[in-house]
Amino acid sequence: MQPWGRSLSSEGHEGWDEYAPFYDWENARTLGRRDVAFWRRFALGAPGRVLELGCGTGRVTLPVARAGVRIVGIDRSAPMVARARQRVARARLGPSVRLVRGDIRHLPFPSSSFAAALAPYGVLQSLLRERDLHATLAAVHRALRRGGTFGLELVVDLPAWEEYRQRVSLRGWRRGRGGAHVTLVETVRQDRTRHLTIFDQEFIERRGRQRRRSRFALTFRTLSVPQMVRRLEKAGFAVTALLGDYRGGPWDPRADVWMILARKA
């Protein structure tokens, strides 16, 4: 029995619906906006419409759209997309942003629709099986125009993530509507045979005397930069740069950031 009663055969798109109310709160305290300027520059360099895979709550989508780029975000999680839609409406970004609920393995766009595609923050590591990654790279290749660029970030070295049980990883106030004091209690497990890292998350929200617990698991697949490069090349991309930071510095295996830029050959 796994901690939350789930088996290890879970899908990588699971857990995100339950995570949606906590995603922005947690990310404001972890990655924050460190990668945003990079993605804005990347998207501004594209001569046309841009596709964001796994756009989530719009953390990257909105700043890119505000810079004047026409962007389409796709995400499978309805609660994540609902949050992104609220933000887009509040920001009055109009028709420059389109948000689609859908699966990145089967992109619902005509061939050659986009000048660039981006996959920030380990989105492709939510694809837990080789066939899912293969289907997604083929779908992105189809959706891009010839010469179109594809930028993706891998979360650094997941299998080296220390395993721990029931650790309080974060606590603090979540302000605004639904305001509460929030505590994140986290367990990290490694499935080394399947190259998966599993984060069991328990968010405890306190409002006065009320207390609510939300439990779910997020699973990510380990992929090294060389492994991803091979898969991109097999899918018909030419890799143009490996970057080790958000300012465009070169990658090496000890870099803090793992970014790959490729072009549809």
Ligand SMILES: C[S@@+](CC[C@H](N)C(=O)[O-])C[C@H]1O[C@@H](n2cnc3c(N)ncnc32)[C@H](O)[C@@H]1O
């Ligand atoms: C790490 S979040 C990234 C969100 C956003 N791009 C950001 O950087 O903040 C990963 C997102 O990918 C989505 N996702 C995972 N698997 C997916 C799939 N197969 N198809 C579409 N979206 C997926 C999740 O719902 C989640 O919103």
